[in-house]
Amino acid sequence: MRVFRPVVVALAGLTFASTLFMGEATAAKGSFIWLGPKGRSYLVENPPNGRCLTMGQHARGGHNATKTPAVLFSGKKCKGRATPLAPGKKAPSSATFSSVRFG
Template identity: 85%
Template sequence: MRVFRPVVVALAGLAFATTLSVGEAFAAKGSFIWLGPHGKSYLVENPPNGRCLTMGQQARGARNATKTPAVLFPGKKCKGRPVPLAPGQQAPRSAPFSSVRFG
């Protein structure tokens, strides 16, 4: 019984470490930056891949400083004609968007 407990603790620790590294794989590494109201800059660090991020207010001039392609959408909830934004690419300052998805 004394050997069983350390083995269970070690396996649980291994499972936790694996979960952390897998979770990090589903994030776009880097920053996504955009301009909000009054030209104020906003950013998201390591945004999640595959999820639609809807902007809560006016957004324009997106810069994709992640290592993952992003897709900008004119409508909320990733609706409308998609506009791709490659890693390191910046949209024009005047280009508005309402939502974005990575990956």
Template identity: 55%
Template structure:
């Protein structure tokens, strides 16, 4: 898993739909949600993570909004840290409204 702050997230998001799914035989602990998950951080700065881990809660350290799920698995963003609070499920290729803030995210069906 790598975190990035790109100059142009739009270029990255264009290739998201082409990301293949993880092999069926991989264990849940070793599986990654192939593709990109992007969001807007403080001061409108774009961020993204490549191949985030499935089944693990990722808590945002700063303001996060406008989630875009470019992975091959569903993502659920939560209004509170540690995957608590109001959930919003984002199927592969879907995005939340740019104004919708979130504090944590989990990938995969849960």
């Protein structure tokens, strides 16, 4: 019984630590900023890697202020013409897009 308890505690700690690590690995650290209707700025903090984010309205001039590459798509659901956007780079303010994916 004395050996069993430390092993359970160690396994629980390892599981918790791996969950934290995996949670950090699934998000692009930083912000993604874009211009919406009437030139208003919008942003997403720590966007998820690998998931398609579809814009709910007109979007242009994306700024990838994350440390992860992004791809802007002309169509909804990450379809259409793809435009890569490197970490820290801005698309021209005239460049429109309908969805984005990180990672």
